[in-house]
Amino acid sequence: MNNEPFRWVTVYSAADAVEANIVKGLLLGNEIDCQLLGESLQSAVGEIPFAQTEVRVQVYAIKERHARELLVNYSQEQQSALDWVCPNCNEHNGSTFEICWSCRTPRND
Secondary structure (H helix, E strand, O other): OOOHHHOEEEEEEEOOHHHHHHHHHHHHHOOOOEEEEOHHHHHHEOOEOHHHHOEEEEEEHHHHHHHHHHHHHHHHHHHHOOOEEOOOOOOEEOOOOOEOOOOOOEOOO
16 A cells, blocks of 8 residues: 555744644645644754754645645745834834734734
């Protein structure tokens, strides 16, 4: 029996567990089973090299192409998103923040 289509393949390396779970949600929402590797290493940042604390998102080889197509779109959206300034406290926030990190005011687009 050939299990090649059902071996796990890394399709994304996230900087942290939050991003990895966003990607996982995207894939699961498109009916692509996935798993995260290295999520538990996030607590060791500073004790082990940063590059070794990446969280890898893996899918079955049979779904790799579809997953990569979705991730290209995800990456393009992330790069085109603009940072924003909080209307309440004028604090600069990254494009991925939906609430101000300083005063917790929701982003209003």
